[in-house]
Amino acid sequence: MFNPNIINKTYTLGDYQGDTRLASNRFIILHESGNDNDKRDSQALLHEVQYMHNNYGSAYVQFFVGYMDGKAQVYQIGEPGYVSWGALTANPYAPVQIEFARTGDKQQFREAYRLYVEVARYYANAYGIPLTLDSGGNGIKTHQWVTNNFGGDHVDPYPYFAGMGITKSQLAYDLANGFDDEPEPEKKATINNVVTVTADYFKAFTTTNSKGVPHIGTDILSGTAWQSADILVRDKKAYFKIGNDTYIPQSVTDKAGKIVINYLDGYGVNAYNSKGQSIKDSNQVFKGGTSWATGEELFKVPNVGWCYQVSTDEYIPVKFQQGSGFKG
Ligand SMILES: [Zn+2]
Structure with missing residues:
Protein backbone atom coordinates (compact mmCIF):
# COMPACT_ATOMS: atom_id res chain seq x y z
CA MET A 1 0.00 0.00 0.00
CA PHE A 2 1.43 3.34 -1.10
CA ASN A 3 2.03 5.93 1.60
CA PRO A 4 1.81 9.45 0.10
CA ASN A 5 4.00 10.78 2.90
CA ILE A 6 7.03 9.43 1.03
CA ILE A 7 6.48 11.81 -1.91
CA ASN A 8 9.41 14.20 -2.27
CA LYS A 9 7.94 17.67 -2.88
CA THR A 10 11.21 19.60 -3.20
CA TYR A 11 10.51 20.36 -6.87
CA THR A 12 6.76 20.83 -6.82
CA LEU A 13 5.62 23.71 -9.02
CA GLY A 14 4.39 26.88 -7.36
CA ASP A 15 0.75 27.92 -7.33
CA TYR A 16 1.27 30.27 -10.23
CA GLN A 17 3.08 27.69 -12.36
CA GLY A 18 1.52 25.16 -14.73
CA ASP A 19 -2.07 24.59 -15.70
CA THR A 20 -4.79 25.95 -13.40
CA ARG A 21 -7.64 23.87 -14.85
CA LEU A 22 -9.06 20.99 -12.85
CA ALA A 23 -8.80 17.75 -14.81
CA SER A 24 -11.81 15.51 -15.33
CA ASN A 25 -11.23 12.25 -13.51
CA ARG A 26 -11.08 9.81 -16.40
CA PHE A 27 -7.48 8.66 -16.87
CA ILE A 28 -4.27 8.03 -15.02
CA ILE A 29 -1.61 8.31 -17.76
CA LEU A 30 1.60 6.28 -17.57
CA HIS A 31 4.89 7.30 -19.17
CA GLU A 32 8.56 6.58 -19.06
CA SER A 33 11.15 9.21 -19.87
CA GLY A 34 12.52 7.65 -23.04
CA ASN A 35 15.93 8.97 -22.03
CA ASP A 36 18.50 6.22 -22.35
CA ASN A 37 21.18 8.43 -20.80
CA ASP A 38 19.37 7.88 -17.51
CA LYS A 39 20.79 4.36 -17.42
CA ARG A 40 24.27 5.83 -16.99
CA ASP A 41 23.32 8.42 -14.38
CA SER A 42 22.85 7.24 -10.80
CA GLN A 43 21.09 10.56 -10.05
CA ALA A 44 18.90 10.34 -13.15
CA LEU A 45 15.67 10.71 -11.21
CA LEU A 46 16.79 13.95 -9.59
CA HIS A 47 18.10 15.31 -12.89
CA GLU A 48 14.89 14.45 -14.73
CA VAL A 49 12.82 16.09 -11.99
CA GLN A 50 14.98 19.22 -11.96
CA TYR A 51 14.78 19.46 -15.74
CA MET A 52 11.00 19.06 -15.71
CA HIS A 53 10.65 21.59 -12.92
CA ASN A 54 12.76 24.13 -14.81
CA ASN A 55 11.12 23.50 -18.16
CA TYR A 56 7.55 22.85 -17.13
CA GLY A 57 6.35 25.19 -19.86
CA SER A 58 7.20 22.57 -22.47
CA ALA A 59 6.04 19.49 -20.53
CA TYR A 60 5.42 18.29 -17.00
CA VAL A 61 3.50 15.63 -15.12
CA GLN A 62 2.44 15.12 -11.50
CA PHE A 63 4.89 12.42 -10.48
CA PHE A 64 8.30 11.12 -11.46
CA VAL A 65 9.34 7.71 -10.14
CA GLY A 66 12.77 6.12 -10.24
CA TYR A 67 15.51 4.47 -8.27
CA MET A 68 18.10 6.64 -6.57
CA ASP A 69 20.32 6.58 -3.49
CA GLY A 70 19.55 2.96 -2.72
CA LYS A 71 15.78 3.05 -2.99
CA ALA A 72 12.74 3.63 -5.18
CA GLN A 73 11.57 7.23 -4.88
CA VAL A 74 8.79 9.45 -6.15
CA TYR A 75 8.88 13.20 -6.71
CA GLN A 76 5.93 15.48 -7.26
CA ILE A 77 6.06 18.23 -9.89
CA GLY A 78 2.47 19.13 -10.83
CA GLU A 79 -0.47 19.23 -8.42
CA PRO A 80 -2.65 16.09 -8.55
CA GLY A 81 -6.18 16.83 -9.70
CA TYR A 82 -5.13 19.57 -12.11
CA VAL A 83 -4.30 19.35 -15.79
CA SER A 84 -0.64 18.66 -16.58
CA TRP A 85 1.18 18.65 -19.88
CA GLY A 86 2.40 15.19 -20.71
CA ALA A 87 -0.02 13.80 -23.27
CA LEU A 88 -1.28 16.54 -25.62
CA THR A 89 -5.06 16.59 -26.07
CA ALA A 90 -5.61 13.87 -23.45
CA ASN A 91 -4.25 16.13 -20.71
CA PRO A 92 -7.63 17.54 -19.58
CA TYR A 93 -8.84 14.03 -18.70
CA ALA A 94 -5.97 13.04 -16.42
CA PRO A 95 -5.78 14.25 -12.81
CA VAL A 96 -2.47 12.36 -12.55
CA GLN A 97 0.24 11.50 -15.05
CA ILE A 98 3.30 9.53 -13.97
CA GLU A 99 6.80 9.44 -15.44
CA PHE A 100 9.51 6.86 -14.90
CA ALA A 101 13.28 7.47 -14.96
CA ARG A 102 15.16 4.68 -16.74
CA THR A 103 17.67 2.45 -15.06
CA GLY A 104 19.63 -0.34 -16.69
CA ASP A 105 19.66 -2.42 -13.53
CA LYS A 106 16.87 -4.98 -13.34
CA GLN A 107 16.71 -5.13 -9.56
CA GLN A 108 16.53 -1.35 -9.32
CA PHE A 109 13.95 -1.37 -12.07
CA ARG A 110 11.76 -3.84 -10.23
CA GLU A 111 11.75 -1.74 -7.08
CA ALA A 112 11.01 1.49 -8.93
CA TYR A 113 8.40 -0.21 -11.09
CA ARG A 114 6.64 -1.48 -8.02
CA LEU A 115 6.44 2.02 -6.58
CA TYR A 116 5.24 3.36 -9.94
CA VAL A 117 2.40 0.82 -9.98
CA GLU A 118 1.53 1.64 -6.38
CA VAL A 119 1.39 5.37 -7.14
CA ALA A 120 -0.87 4.70 -10.14
CA ARG A 121 -3.18 2.50 -8.10
CA TYR A 122 -3.31 4.95 -5.22
CA TYR A 123 -4.36 7.90 -7.39
CA ALA A 124 -6.72 5.83 -9.53
CA ASN A 125 -8.53 4.88 -6.33
CA ALA A 126 -8.36 8.45 -5.05
CA TYR A 127 -10.06 9.80 -8.19
CA GLY A 128 -12.49 6.93 -8.70
CA ILE A 129 -10.76 5.71 -11.85
CA PRO A 130 -10.95 1.97 -12.69
CA LEU A 131 -7.76 -0.10 -12.36
CA THR A 132 -7.98 -1.27 -15.97
CA LEU A 133 -5.14 -0.82 -18.46
CA ASP A 134 -5.69 0.57 -21.95
CA SER A 135 -9.26 -0.73 -22.27
CA GLY A 136 -12.43 1.18 -23.18
CA GLY A 137 -13.84 3.92 -20.97
CA ASN A 138 -12.14 5.44 -17.98
CA GLY A 139 -9.08 3.77 -16.55
CA ILE A 140 -5.31 3.71 -16.43
CA LYS A 141 -3.81 4.46 -19.85
CA THR A 142 -0.34 4.30 -21.30
CA HIS A 143 0.99 7.06 -23.49
CA GLN A 144 0.84 4.44 -26.26
CA TRP A 145 -2.92 4.19 -25.77
CA VAL A 146 -3.22 7.98 -25.82
CA THR A 147 -1.37 8.06 -29.13
CA ASN A 148 -3.70 5.43 -30.55
CA ASN A 149 -6.83 7.26 -29.40
CA PHE A 150 -5.94 10.94 -29.29
CA GLY A 151 -3.00 11.20 -31.68
CA GLY A 152 0.68 11.95 -31.20
CA ASP A 153 3.61 9.62 -31.69
CA HIS A 154 4.79 8.43 -28.25
CA VAL A 155 4.67 4.73 -27.50
CA ASP A 156 5.95 4.69 -23.93
CA PRO A 157 6.23 2.96 -21.58
CA TYR A 158 5.88 -0.41 -23.37
CA PRO A 159 9.16 -0.84 -25.29
CA TYR A 160 11.38 0.00 -22.32
CA PHE A 161 9.25 -2.00 -19.87
CA ALA A 162 9.33 -5.01 -22.21
CA GLY A 163 13.13 -4.81 -22.23
CA MET A 164 13.07 -4.95 -18.43
CA GLY A 165 10.78 -7.98 -18.38
CA ILE A 166 7.39 -6.32 -17.90
CA THR A 167 4.87 -7.19 -20.59
CA LYS A 168 1.61 -5.38 -21.19
CA SER A 169 -0.34 -8.19 -19.52
CA GLN A 170 1.96 -8.12 -16.48
CA LEU A 171 1.50 -4.37 -16.15
CA ALA A 172 -2.26 -4.80 -16.41
CA TYR A 173 -2.19 -7.52 -13.78
CA ASP A 174 -0.04 -5.52 -11.37
CA LEU A 175 -2.20 -2.41 -11.75
CA ALA A 176 -5.33 -4.42 -11.09
CA ASN A 177 -3.97 -6.41 -8.15
CA GLY A 178 -1.11 -4.50 -6.61
CA PHE A 179 1.50 -6.45 -4.73
CA ASP A 180 0.14 -8.59 -1.96
CA ASP A 181 3.39 -10.23 -0.92
CA GLU A 182 4.10 -7.29 1.35
CA PRO A 183 3.78 -8.70 4.87
CA GLU A 184 0.85 -7.38 6.85
CA PRO A 185 1.84 -5.42 9.95
CA GLU A 186 2.48 -8.09 12.58
CA LYS A 187 -0.42 -7.97 15.00
CA LYS A 188 1.45 -9.88 17.65
CA ALA A 189 4.63 -7.85 17.29
CA THR A 190 5.25 -7.59 21.00
CA ILE A 191 4.79 -11.28 21.65
CA ASN A 192 8.38 -12.39 21.79
CA ASN A 193 9.89 -15.48 23.32
ZN1 LIG B 1 5.00 9.70 -22.46
Whole structure:
Protein backbone atom coordinates (compact mmCIF):
# COMPACT_ATOMS: atom_id res chain seq x y z
CA MET A 1 0.00 0.00 0.00
CA PHE A 2 1.43 3.34 -1.10
CA ASN A 3 2.03 5.93 1.60
CA PRO A 4 1.81 9.45 0.10
CA ASN A 5 4.00 10.78 2.90
CA ILE A 6 7.03 9.43 1.03
CA ILE A 7 6.48 11.81 -1.91
CA ASN A 8 9.41 14.20 -2.27
CA LYS A 9 7.94 17.67 -2.88
CA THR A 10 11.21 19.60 -3.20
CA TYR A 11 10.51 20.36 -6.87
CA THR A 12 6.76 20.83 -6.82
CA LEU A 13 5.62 23.71 -9.02
CA GLY A 14 4.39 26.88 -7.36
CA ASP A 15 0.75 27.92 -7.33
CA TYR A 16 1.27 30.27 -10.23
CA GLN A 17 3.08 27.69 -12.36
CA GLY A 18 1.52 25.16 -14.73
CA ASP A 19 -2.07 24.59 -15.70
CA THR A 20 -4.79 25.95 -13.40
CA ARG A 21 -7.64 23.87 -14.85
CA LEU A 22 -9.06 20.99 -12.85
CA ALA A 23 -8.80 17.75 -14.81
CA SER A 24 -11.81 15.51 -15.33
CA ASN A 25 -11.23 12.25 -13.51
CA ARG A 26 -11.08 9.81 -16.40
CA PHE A 27 -7.48 8.66 -16.87
CA ILE A 28 -4.27 8.03 -15.02
CA ILE A 29 -1.61 8.31 -17.76
CA LEU A 30 1.60 6.28 -17.57
CA HIS A 31 4.89 7.30 -19.17
CA GLU A 32 8.56 6.58 -19.06
CA SER A 33 11.15 9.21 -19.87
CA GLY A 34 12.52 7.65 -23.04
CA ASN A 35 15.93 8.97 -22.03
CA ASP A 36 18.50 6.22 -22.35
CA ASN A 37 21.18 8.43 -20.80
CA ASP A 38 19.37 7.88 -17.51
CA LYS A 39 20.79 4.36 -17.42
CA ARG A 40 24.27 5.83 -16.99
CA ASP A 41 23.32 8.42 -14.38
CA SER A 42 22.85 7.24 -10.80
CA GLN A 43 21.09 10.56 -10.05
CA ALA A 44 18.90 10.34 -13.15
CA LEU A 45 15.67 10.71 -11.21
CA LEU A 46 16.79 13.95 -9.59
CA HIS A 47 18.10 15.31 -12.89
CA GLU A 48 14.89 14.45 -14.73
CA VAL A 49 12.82 16.09 -11.99
CA GLN A 50 14.98 19.22 -11.96
CA TYR A 51 14.78 19.46 -15.74
CA MET A 52 11.00 19.06 -15.71
CA HIS A 53 10.65 21.59 -12.92
CA ASN A 54 12.76 24.13 -14.81
CA ASN A 55 11.12 23.50 -18.16
CA TYR A 56 7.55 22.85 -17.13
CA GLY A 57 6.35 25.19 -19.86
CA SER A 58 7.20 22.57 -22.47
CA ALA A 59 6.04 19.49 -20.53
CA TYR A 60 5.42 18.29 -17.00
CA VAL A 61 3.50 15.63 -15.12
CA GLN A 62 2.44 15.12 -11.50
CA PHE A 63 4.89 12.42 -10.48
CA PHE A 64 8.30 11.12 -11.46
CA VAL A 65 9.34 7.71 -10.14
CA GLY A 66 12.77 6.12 -10.24
CA TYR A 67 15.51 4.47 -8.27
CA MET A 68 18.10 6.64 -6.57
CA ASP A 69 20.32 6.58 -3.49
CA GLY A 70 19.55 2.96 -2.72
CA LYS A 71 15.78 3.05 -2.99
CA ALA A 72 12.74 3.63 -5.18
CA GLN A 73 11.57 7.23 -4.88
CA VAL A 74 8.79 9.45 -6.15
CA TYR A 75 8.88 13.20 -6.71
CA GLN A 76 5.93 15.48 -7.26
CA ILE A 77 6.06 18.23 -9.89
CA GLY A 78 2.47 19.13 -10.83
CA GLU A 79 -0.47 19.23 -8.42
CA PRO A 80 -2.65 16.09 -8.55
CA GLY A 81 -6.18 16.83 -9.70
CA TYR A 82 -5.13 19.57 -12.11
CA VAL A 83 -4.30 19.35 -15.79
CA SER A 84 -0.64 18.66 -16.58
CA TRP A 85 1.18 18.65 -19.88
CA GLY A 86 2.40 15.19 -20.71
CA ALA A 87 -0.02 13.80 -23.27
CA LEU A 88 -1.28 16.54 -25.62
CA THR A 89 -5.06 16.59 -26.07
CA ALA A 90 -5.61 13.87 -23.45
CA ASN A 91 -4.25 16.13 -20.71
CA PRO A 92 -7.63 17.54 -19.58
CA TYR A 93 -8.84 14.03 -18.70
CA ALA A 94 -5.97 13.04 -16.42
CA PRO A 95 -5.78 14.25 -12.81
CA VAL A 96 -2.47 12.36 -12.55
CA GLN A 97 0.24 11.50 -15.05
CA ILE A 98 3.30 9.53 -13.97
CA GLU A 99 6.80 9.44 -15.44
CA PHE A 100 9.51 6.86 -14.90
CA ALA A 101 13.28 7.47 -14.96
CA ARG A 102 15.16 4.68 -16.74
CA THR A 103 17.67 2.45 -15.06
CA GLY A 104 19.63 -0.34 -16.69
CA ASP A 105 19.66 -2.42 -13.53
CA LYS A 106 16.87 -4.98 -13.34
CA GLN A 107 16.71 -5.13 -9.56
CA GLN A 108 16.53 -1.35 -9.32
CA PHE A 109 13.95 -1.37 -12.07
CA ARG A 110 11.76 -3.84 -10.23
CA GLU A 111 11.75 -1.74 -7.08
CA ALA A 112 11.01 1.49 -8.93
CA TYR A 113 8.40 -0.21 -11.09
CA ARG A 114 6.64 -1.48 -8.02
CA LEU A 115 6.44 2.02 -6.58
CA TYR A 116 5.24 3.36 -9.94
CA VAL A 117 2.40 0.82 -9.98
CA GLU A 118 1.53 1.64 -6.38
CA VAL A 119 1.39 5.37 -7.14
CA ALA A 120 -0.87 4.70 -10.14
CA ARG A 121 -3.18 2.50 -8.10
CA TYR A 122 -3.31 4.95 -5.22
CA TYR A 123 -4.36 7.90 -7.39
CA ALA A 124 -6.72 5.83 -9.53
CA ASN A 125 -8.53 4.88 -6.33
CA ALA A 126 -8.36 8.45 -5.05
CA TYR A 127 -10.06 9.80 -8.19
CA GLY A 128 -12.49 6.93 -8.70
CA ILE A 129 -10.76 5.71 -11.85
CA PRO A 130 -10.95 1.97 -12.69
CA LEU A 131 -7.76 -0.10 -12.36
CA THR A 132 -7.98 -1.27 -15.97
CA LEU A 133 -5.14 -0.82 -18.46
CA ASP A 134 -5.69 0.57 -21.95
CA SER A 135 -9.26 -0.73 -22.27
CA GLY A 136 -12.43 1.18 -23.18
CA GLY A 137 -13.84 3.92 -20.97
CA ASN A 138 -12.14 5.44 -17.98
CA GLY A 139 -9.08 3.77 -16.55
CA ILE A 140 -5.31 3.71 -16.43
CA LYS A 141 -3.81 4.46 -19.85
CA THR A 142 -0.34 4.30 -21.30
CA HIS A 143 0.99 7.06 -23.49
CA GLN A 144 0.84 4.44 -26.26
CA TRP A 145 -2.92 4.19 -25.77
CA VAL A 146 -3.22 7.98 -25.82
CA THR A 147 -1.37 8.06 -29.13
CA ASN A 148 -3.70 5.43 -30.55
CA ASN A 149 -6.83 7.26 -29.40
CA PHE A 150 -5.94 10.94 -29.29
CA GLY A 151 -3.00 11.20 -31.68
CA GLY A 152 0.68 11.95 -31.20
CA ASP A 153 3.61 9.62 -31.69
CA HIS A 154 4.79 8.43 -28.25
CA VAL A 155 4.67 4.73 -27.50
CA ASP A 156 5.95 4.69 -23.93
CA PRO A 157 6.23 2.96 -21.58
CA TYR A 158 5.88 -0.41 -23.37
CA PRO A 159 9.16 -0.84 -25.29
CA TYR A 160 11.38 0.00 -22.32
CA PHE A 161 9.25 -2.00 -19.87
CA ALA A 162 9.33 -5.01 -22.21
CA GLY A 163 13.13 -4.81 -22.23
CA MET A 164 13.07 -4.95 -18.43
CA GLY A 165 10.78 -7.98 -18.38
CA ILE A 166 7.39 -6.32 -17.90
CA THR A 167 4.87 -7.19 -20.59
CA LYS A 168 1.61 -5.38 -21.19
CA SER A 169 -0.34 -8.19 -19.52
CA GLN A 170 1.96 -8.12 -16.48
CA LEU A 171 1.50 -4.37 -16.15
CA ALA A 172 -2.26 -4.80 -16.41
CA TYR A 173 -2.19 -7.52 -13.78
CA ASP A 174 -0.04 -5.52 -11.37
CA LEU A 175 -2.20 -2.41 -11.75
CA ALA A 176 -5.33 -4.42 -11.09
CA ASN A 177 -3.97 -6.41 -8.15
CA GLY A 178 -1.11 -4.50 -6.61
CA PHE A 179 1.50 -6.45 -4.73
CA ASP A 180 0.14 -8.59 -1.96
CA ASP A 181 3.39 -10.23 -0.92
CA GLU A 182 4.10 -7.29 1.35
CA PRO A 183 3.78 -8.70 4.87
CA GLU A 184 0.85 -7.38 6.85
CA PRO A 185 1.84 -5.42 9.95
CA GLU A 186 2.48 -8.09 12.58
CA LYS A 187 -0.42 -7.97 15.00
CA LYS A 188 1.45 -9.88 17.65
CA ALA A 189 4.63 -7.85 17.29
CA THR A 190 5.25 -7.59 21.00
CA ILE A 191 4.79 -11.28 21.65
CA ASN A 192 8.38 -12.39 21.79
CA ASN A 193 9.89 -15.48 23.32
CA VAL A 194 13.51 -14.84 22.43
CA VAL A 195 15.98 -14.37 25.28
CA THR A 196 19.55 -13.21 24.75
CA VAL A 197 22.35 -14.27 27.05
CA THR A 198 24.35 -11.41 28.55
CA ALA A 199 26.68 -13.23 30.95
CA ASP A 200 30.19 -13.82 29.72
CA TYR A 201 30.16 -17.54 30.27
CA PHE A 202 28.15 -20.09 32.18
CA LYS A 203 26.47 -23.44 31.74
CA ALA A 204 22.82 -24.16 31.23
CA PHE A 205 21.38 -26.93 33.36
CA THR A 206 18.88 -29.71 32.99
CA THR A 207 16.35 -30.78 35.61
CA THR A 208 16.74 -34.49 35.10
CA ASN A 209 19.23 -35.81 37.57
CA SER A 210 18.66 -38.90 39.66
CA LYS A 211 19.99 -37.15 42.78
CA GLY A 212 17.80 -34.08 42.29
CA VAL A 213 20.82 -31.86 41.78
CA PRO A 214 20.83 -29.52 38.83
CA HIS A 215 22.68 -31.25 36.07
CA ILE A 216 25.19 -29.00 34.38
CA GLY A 217 24.67 -28.96 30.67
CA THR A 218 25.67 -27.03 27.63
CA ASP A 219 28.09 -24.10 27.55
CA ILE A 220 26.19 -20.95 26.70
CA LEU A 221 28.00 -18.04 25.12
CA SER A 222 27.27 -14.39 25.76
CA GLY A 223 25.31 -12.70 22.98
CA THR A 224 23.55 -15.86 21.83
CA ALA A 225 19.78 -15.65 21.41
CA TRP A 226 17.44 -18.49 22.28
CA GLN A 227 13.81 -19.23 21.69
CA SER A 228 12.29 -19.96 25.09
CA ALA A 229 9.32 -22.29 25.36
CA ASP A 230 8.49 -21.82 29.03
CA ILE A 231 9.53 -20.35 32.35
CA LEU A 232 10.47 -22.73 35.13
CA VAL A 233 10.29 -21.43 38.70
CA ARG A 234 12.93 -22.86 41.03
CA ASP A 235 13.81 -21.47 44.45
CA LYS A 236 11.59 -18.45 43.64
CA LYS A 237 13.64 -17.63 40.58
CA ALA A 238 12.77 -17.73 36.90
CA TYR A 239 14.56 -19.91 34.35
CA PHE A 240 13.95 -19.85 30.63
CA LYS A 241 13.50 -23.16 28.88
CA ILE A 242 15.74 -22.85 25.83
CA GLY A 243 15.83 -26.49 24.80
CA ASN A 244 14.42 -29.87 25.65
CA ASP A 245 15.01 -29.93 29.43
CA THR A 246 17.60 -27.15 29.16
CA TYR A 247 17.29 -24.00 31.24
CA ILE A 248 19.10 -20.72 31.80
CA PRO A 249 18.50 -18.28 34.68
CA GLN A 250 16.71 -15.04 33.87
CA SER A 251 19.51 -13.20 35.70
CA VAL A 252 22.00 -13.94 32.89
CA THR A 253 19.73 -12.74 30.08
CA ASP A 254 18.54 -9.44 28.59
CA LYS A 255 15.44 -9.85 30.82
CA ALA A 256 17.44 -9.61 34.05
CA GLY A 257 15.76 -7.39 36.65
CA LYS A 258 12.63 -6.76 34.60
CA ILE A 259 9.47 -8.09 33.06
CA VAL A 260 8.78 -7.18 29.43
CA ILE A 261 5.06 -7.67 28.87
CA ASN A 262 4.53 -10.48 26.38
CA TYR A 263 1.22 -9.44 24.89
CA LEU A 264 -0.49 -7.98 21.83
CA ASP A 265 0.40 -4.52 20.55
CA GLY A 266 -1.94 -1.95 22.06
CA TYR A 267 -3.37 -4.34 24.64
CA GLY A 268 -2.44 -4.85 28.24
CA VAL A 269 -2.54 -7.48 30.95
CA ASN A 270 -3.97 -7.32 34.47
CA ALA A 271 -1.86 -6.97 37.56
CA TYR A 272 -3.00 -8.50 40.87
CA ASN A 273 -2.58 -7.52 44.49
CA SER A 274 -1.03 -9.87 47.02
CA LYS A 275 -4.49 -11.31 47.80
CA GLY A 276 -4.95 -12.36 44.17
CA GLN A 277 -7.45 -9.65 43.32
CA SER A 278 -7.29 -8.14 39.87
CA ILE A 279 -6.33 -4.44 39.95
CA LYS A 280 -8.86 -2.34 38.09
CA ASP A 281 -7.64 -0.72 34.85
CA SER A 282 -4.12 -2.06 35.34
CA ASN A 283 -4.32 -3.43 31.79
CA GLN A 284 -4.23 0.19 30.61
CA VAL A 285 -0.74 0.39 32.06
CA PHE A 286 0.90 -2.99 31.53
CA LYS A 287 0.71 -3.03 27.75
CA GLY A 288 2.39 -5.41 25.33
CA GLY A 289 6.06 -4.55 24.89
CA THR A 290 6.37 -2.30 27.96
CA SER A 291 9.15 -3.07 30.40
CA TRP A 292 8.97 -2.99 34.24
CA ALA A 293 11.66 -3.31 36.84
CA THR A 294 11.36 -6.28 39.19
CA GLY A 295 13.44 -8.00 41.81
CA GLU A 296 15.01 -11.35 41.05
CA GLU A 297 12.63 -13.15 43.42
CA LEU A 298 9.18 -14.27 42.31
CA PHE A 299 6.07 -14.33 44.53
CA LYS A 300 3.31 -16.86 44.67
CA VAL A 301 0.00 -14.98 44.62
CA PRO A 302 -3.12 -16.87 45.79
CA ASN A 303 -5.29 -18.13 42.91
CA VAL A 304 -2.87 -16.59 40.39
CA GLY A 305 0.40 -18.44 40.85
CA TRP A 306 3.97 -17.29 40.38
CA CYS A 307 4.26 -13.59 39.66
CA TYR A 308 6.76 -10.80 39.21
CA GLN A 309 6.39 -7.93 41.66
CA VAL A 310 6.25 -4.61 39.77
CA SER A 311 5.34 -2.28 42.65
CA THR A 312 4.54 -2.45 46.36
CA ASP A 313 1.32 -4.38 45.90
CA GLU A 314 1.19 -5.16 42.19
CA TYR A 315 2.06 -8.54 40.72
CA ILE A 316 2.05 -9.86 37.15
CA PRO A 317 1.92 -13.58 36.30
CA VAL A 318 5.13 -15.05 34.89
CA LYS A 319 3.33 -16.19 31.75
CA PHE A 320 3.27 -12.51 30.68
CA GLN A 321 7.06 -12.26 30.68
CA GLN A 322 8.75 -12.40 27.28
CA GLY A 323 10.29 -15.81 26.93
CA SER A 324 7.37 -17.57 28.65
CA GLY A 325 6.36 -19.33 25.47
CA PHE A 326 3.06 -17.44 25.57
CA LYS A 327 1.58 -17.16 22.10
CA GLY A 328 -1.31 -14.73 22.65
ZN1 LIG B 1 5.00 9.70 -22.46
